Amino acid sequence: MLQSFTPKPVKEKLKKELTVPFQLYSAFINFQDSAVTPPSGFDKDYGKGFGTSSISAIGSTFSYGWKNATTNAPIDISEEATGNGNGAGKNRLGSSYNSASTTEKLEGTFIHIQGNDISGWENQPRGKEVYWELEVPNGYIEVTLSFGDKDIYTDSRHTATVEGYSIIAAFAPQSKEIRKATMLVKVDDGLLTINGLGGFNSKINYIEVNEIVDDEDAADGILTFTPQSKNLSLIVGEENGVIASSLSGAGANAVGLIIKDDMHADNDGLANANDWISLPQNFSTGQLNFAVNATGMQAGSTRNSTIIATAAGFKPASFEPSLLITVGCSPLSILPCDQLLREIPLNLTFNGNGDGLPDANGTVIGFTVATPHSGSRLSEDKPVSYLGVNGYEPSKININNENLRLTATKGIATLKENNQVNTLGVALQQLSANFQIETKIIQVTMPASGDPQAGINFGFNENYYVKLVVLNGNSIQLKREINGVAAIGLNNDATITVQNLDLTGKDVILRLLINTNAQTITATYAIKGNDFITLSASGKDALDLPSSLIAGRQSPVEVEGASLAGVFASYNKASTAFDATFDYFKIGEPTLGITTAEETLEKIKVYPNPVQDYLNISLPKQTSIQGLSIYDMQGRMVNTYPSETVQTSAGYRLSTGNLSAGVYLVQIKQSNGNTSQVKFIKTR
Numbered sequence: 001m002l003q004s005f006t007p008k009p010v011k012e013k014l015k016k017e018l019t020v021p022f023q024l025y026s027a028f029i030n031f032q033d034s035a036v037t038p039p040s041g042f043d044k045d046y047g048k049g050f051g052t053s054s055i056s057a058i059g060s061t062f063s064y065g066w067k068n069a070t071t072n073a074p075i076d077i078s079e080e081a082t083g084n085g086n087g088a089g090k091n092r093l094g095s096s097y098n099s100a101s102t103t104e105k106l107e108g109t110f111i112h113i114q115g116n117d118i119s120g121w122e123n124q125p126r127g128k129e130v131y132w133e134l135e136v137p138n139g140y141i142e143v144t145l146s147f148g149d150k151d152i153y154t155d156s157r158h159t160a161t162v163e164g165y166s167i168i169a170a171f172a173p174q175s176k177e178i179r180k181a182t183m184l185v186k187v188d189d190g191l192l193t194i195n196g197l198g199g200f201n202s203k204i205n206y207i208e209v210n211e212i213v214d215d216e217d218a219a220d221g222i223l224t225f226t227p228q229s230k231n232l233s234l235i236v237g238e239e240n241g242v243i244a245s246s247l248s249g250a251g252a253n254a255v256g257l258i259i260k261d262d263m264h265a266d267n268d269g270l271a272n273a274n275d276w277i278s279l280p281q282n283f284s285t286g287q288l289n290f291a292v293n294a295t296g297m298q299a300g301s302t303r304n305s306t307i308i309a310t311a312a313g314f315k316p317a318s319f320e321p322s323l324l325i326t327v328g329c330s331p332l333s334i335l336p337c338d339q340l341l342r343e344i345p346l347n348l349t350f351n352g353n354g355d356g357l358p359d360a361n362g363t364v365i366g367f368t369v370a371t372p373h374s375g376s377r378l379s380e381d382k383p384v385s386y387l388g389v390n391g392y393e394p395s396k397i398n399i400n401n402e403n404l405r406l407t408a409t410k411g412i413a414t415l416k417e418n419n420q421v422n423t424l425g426v427a428l429q430q431l432s433a434n435f436q437i438e439t440k441i442i443q444v445t446m447p448a449s450g451d452p453q454a455g456i457n458f459g460f461n462e463n464y465y466v467k468l469v470v471l472n473g474n475s476i477q478l479k480r481e482i483n484g485v486a487a488i489g490l491n492n493d494a495t496i497t498v499q500n501l502d503l504t505g506k507d508v509i510l511r512l513l514i515n516t517n518a519q520t521i522t523a524t525y526a527i528k529g530n531d532f533i534t535l536s537a538s539g540k541d542a543l544d545l546p547s548s549l550i551a552g553r554q555s556p557v558e559v560e561g562a563s564l565a566g567v568f569a570s571y572n573k574a575s576t577a578f579d580a581t582f583d584y585f586k587i588g589e590p591t592l593g594i595t596t597a598e599e600t601l602e603k604i605k606v607y608p609n610p611v612q613d614y615l616n617i618s619l620p621k622q623t624s625i626q627g628l629s630i631y632d633m634q635g636r637m638v639n640t641y642p643s644e645t646v647q648t649s650a651g652y653r654l655s656t657g658n659l660s661a662g663v664y665l666v667q668i669k670q671s672n673g674n675t676s677q678v679k680f681i682k683t684r
Helices: 102-108 547-551 597-603
Strands: 026-031 043-045 053-057 060-068 089-091 109-112 130-135 139-148 178-187 191-195 203-212 224-226 229-235 240-248 256-259 286-293 302-304 307-310 317-326 346-348 397-400 403-407 424-428 435-442 453-461 464-471 475-481 495-498 508-515 520-527 563-570 579-588 605-607 614-618 625-632 637-642 651-655 662-670 675-682
Touching: 026 053, 026 060, 026 109, 043 053, 102 109, 102 139, 102 203, 139 191, 178 191, 178 203, 191 203, 224 317, 229 240, 240 317, 286 317, 403 563, 435 453, 453 508, 453 547, 464 508, 464 547, 475 508, 475 520, 563 579, 614 662, 625 651, 637 651
Parallel strands: 026 043, 229 317
Antiparallel strands: 026 203, 053 060, 060 130, 089 109, 109 203, 130 191, 139 178, 139 203, 224 240, 240 286, 256 307, 302 317, 307 317, 346 579, 397 403, 403 579, 424 563, 435 508, 435 579, 453 464, 453 563, 464 475, 475 495, 508 520, 605 614, 614 651, 625 637, 625 662, 662 675
8 A cells, every 4th residue: 555755854054164174074875786786885684694894984984784684603604604695785777777867776676674574585585574773873864764675575664763763664666666754763872774674575676874963853753653553353164353563653653564574466466365354455653453354263263463664753552452262152152162161069168260251361350151133233332352252251251359340331121122242141951940049249339320230140142131230339130031022110010129228339149049839939128138028019029930031041052951050240221331240159058047037927927017106027936036136128128126125925016106107027037047028117
């Protein structure tokens, strides 16, 4: 691609006004083959090692020549070196050289400054990575370099760095195109150093070097990629992807890009690509998207390259993209399908040990799957790191201090809004016995409106699930969706919601009980270390459990009959994201002592109900009580009673006169650890 270029302006040389004559250093060197005589006023360089050639200037001798970039030792890349073919220096004018003008001679000869990019030169001296140096006085040096090839070849990206700064942005030449550029640099070590960094098969024609007194225009720009490296993982069969980085450099105009030492030839001379990554068609500072092609790559295949950006007067910037092809179990996981299943009981403590999906830093999180979404990824939830596992976005997952922190995504799985990201979990099979899913959210913090939520998700896709969540920072909700259908509202056949809870800044434990025998779904919760409370509202404390929810994934069948259990966080219709921090995640047998309201009422008698001043409680014989507590419907404990202080011959008698009118729960903690709850109404 042809890049426009405007050389960085350099002021006219200032003469030193001294009482005695004073000379400024200058050097003029033509890069060519050894056979021809250099143009008048120029010395010759045809590829000899540093120290074998020199110029005379300001009464002294100054050496120049080539060095090995690996060893920094002088190296001969001319035809005089053993096994070096016809050398790195070229004369494109042939027999017409002697009759050509000075300009034609200067532009018609060159040296390959990057012979390491030329196929067939690999084992020859000229095929090594080299650089060129010239002894100069310390101070400010004006350099003019000419680039190009007077033949038809266009398999180059011409540029060079002088004292670490690009003199011209790497450009794709037209046939027989020559460009030259001038730049002022500062030299501190007595050596003017030139290399091909940022170019590909770059060819230099000649150099003009002049000592300058003024330093106002010395090169000082810096290009920077952010990030400087980035990996893309694709699953076998995924053919395309994108790796992005942002290039910055205030004042940079024309920008050149190359893939270091690895650009492929095409009909136009040189493609802006290699076997896996392509440069963008148009580029400047700002975000650059590098297209990835993984066609035909097998599991375990890796690729890595170095992309170099150049601009006149700027230090080049390097970006290191890489690619990994994984086996994966699309669309559920980047892990192989045989690594997704987990057994009950399960206890994830998020300590970074074991296995599972990685977080943003590569630390394993324990969860093995991410529920895919059918809707388009929302712009707020990008990037998409894995096209074949679109429900997984590691950049928003972090393991820290043995906690799992999810940055909430905007997408949600509800009815037709199927774009929820990072519904993380494990795969379970053969769920015939009752089981309980539990997690703890640390210091709940989320917006107070817009239905942001975080909690437990159980099901097998975005249309078959039940979730138990903290909602809006002040509610706890149990919600079910089957075959993409769910009732709208807070309390109905598919939803139970307890509102007006004081949850912000508090730890909340959520328990979801799947009763396969009774075919019910119930939930309990505990706030700030208090006792567990059954989730109940509008006289309902259980949802029906359809058999389809337990049957698991049938199509596609990555893991036959698998159900998925885990956690998620979504800020949904709220305007800002939040972080949800999970302390642990457990799946096991139902916790001893939590009973449904129906079971409780059969065994415990509470009267009178409604009550005014005293509530009587009658228990089955041989029942030993440790304590009794009363909670309001916001989960707050309002009274607690040691059993011995309220025991009577008929049972227990609790004073309720100080309670405001409303609905309450009396919680009865037995000595064997069982806990039962019964709802009652307090009147005035």
